[in-house]
Amino acid sequence: MITIKRFKEIDPITIEEPATNLFKKLGMEIGEIFFLGRGEASAVFKITTNDTIYALKTALYPERTQKILNEAKIRNDFIDKGVQCVPAPRYVDQEFFKNSAVVFDFAEGVHSDYQDEATIKKMASTIADIHNVDYEIIPDGLEQMKKNHQALKKTMNHIETDYPHLMNPSISKAFSLALDEYETIIDENKDLFSFGISGILHGDLGGHFITDSQGKVWLIDWENSEYGDIVEEICTFILYSDIGEDLQKTFFKEYKTHFPPASELNLERIGYFYVCVMPAFNLCWGMDQLDTNLVHKLEPERKLLDVKKSAKNWSKFFSKETALLILEGISELTLKLVNEYNLCL
Numbered sequence: 001m002i003t004i005k006r007f008k009e010i011d012p013i014t015i016e017e018p019a020t021n022l023f024k025k026l027g028m029e030i031g032e033i034f035f036l037g038r039g040e041a042s043a044v045f046k047i048t049t050n051d052t053i054y055a056l057k058t059a060l061y062p063e064r065t066q067k068i069l070n071e072a073k074i075r076n077d078f079i080d081k082g083v084q085c086v087p088a089p090r091y092v093d094q095e096f097f098k099n100s101a102v103v104f105d106f107a108e109g110v111h112s113d114y115q116d117e118a119t120i121k122k123m124a125s126t127i128a129d130i131h132n133v134d135y136e137i138i139p140d141g142l143e144q145m146k147k148n149h150q151a152l153k154k155t156m157n158h159i160e161t162d163y164p165h166l167m168n169p170s171i172s173k174a175f176s177l178a179l180d181e182y183e184t185i186i187d188e189n190k191d192l193f194s195f196g197i198s199g200i201l202h203g204d205l206g207g208h209f210i211t212d213s214q215g216k217v218w219l220i221d222w223e224n225s226e227y228g229d230i231v232e233e234i235c236t237f238i239l240y241s242d243i244g245e246d247l248q249k250t251f252f253k254e255y256k257t258h259f260p261p262a263s264e265l266n267l268e269r270i271g272y273f274y275v276c277v278m279p280a281f282n283l284c285w286g287m288d289q290l291d292t293n294l295v296h297k298l299e300p301e302r303k304l305l306d307v308k309k310s311a312k313n314w315s316k317f318f319s320k321e322t323a324l325l326i327l328e329g330i331s332e333l334t335l336k337l338v339n340e341y342n343l344c345l
Contacts (some may be wrong), residue, residue, distance in 0.1 A: 018096035059099035107218040111210035128258030135199030144196025170329030205237040235271030279313035
């Protein structure tokens with residue numbers, strides 16, 4: 001008899017049949033299924049067999065299937081290149097799970113403590129190991145930073161073009177003003193950006209470090225891994241996390257020790273120019289996911305609250321006019337969606 005531990009968001013019993021069939025094919029019998037958590041488009045379960053524990057990830061809708069399949073390949077690529085912080089993929093299923101599934105080694109432990117100096121140093125060296133796998137020095141640092149402005153512009157254009165039903169004049173105006181303000185502060189500080197570094201990224205570092213009982217740090221959830229701006233990855237992670245100033249300095253010093261190409265960059269100062277637009281990126285990504293959640297009925301209320309939170313954070317970095325406009329626009333959107341979709345906030 002399989003023991004099913006229930007969680008209010010996704011009931012593990014929903015994967016009992018495909019999981020049982022998958023592990024039976026692999027010659028194993030499941031003893032327990034436990035829901036670990038979910039992202040915007042995938043869910044992760046802890047699978048206990050007679051002698052081994054695994055993590056199973058499955059997509060929540062078809063459009064996300066390729067992401068988790070790619071994650072298995074990405075993890076294998078890093079492992080093959082000597083990165084030792086990655087729980088390995090063991091089985092890829094496209095037979096029993098409707099939207100496919102991947103079975104990974106389970107990283108047994110707890111979420112890493114961001115307030116512990118020794119752990120911060122391990123996290124820094126772990127990220128450095130990842131970035132050392134494949135990187136490129138970009139001689140024109142200003143041009144590299146301007147790519148972030150171009151990325152924000154492209155992201156905002158995507159939201160306006162693909163989701164016109166989520167847009168209104170206040171949001172559009174706030175987008176335009178935010179882009180102008182960001183371009184201005186980059187130009188005013190152009191001498192700071194001496195060079196850039198691109199490479200293979202984890203893609204979503206926040207909250208994905210696990211420390212096991214031996215003190216080893218593991219890095220999980222690789223489905224957003226991509227080639228991009230290394231400086232952006234570490235700066236947005238460390239400066240956007242709840243880490244004190246002293247530990248931030250400890251992190252950057254340790255990171256530079258293990259990743260020498262960054263040793264000549266003032267990461268603390270450069271980081272601001274990435275962090276200042278994170279509320280804008282987060283709001284756009286939130287609106288993108290909000291549409292998906294509305295279509296697939298995947299808790300759109302939760303994502304709408306995330307969008308509202310991102311809108312509030314604009315006041316930390318953008319002008320008062322821009323911050324007020326985005327709040328006004330998101331409030332109008334919220335009222336519209338509550339009425340149209342009968343949402344309960």
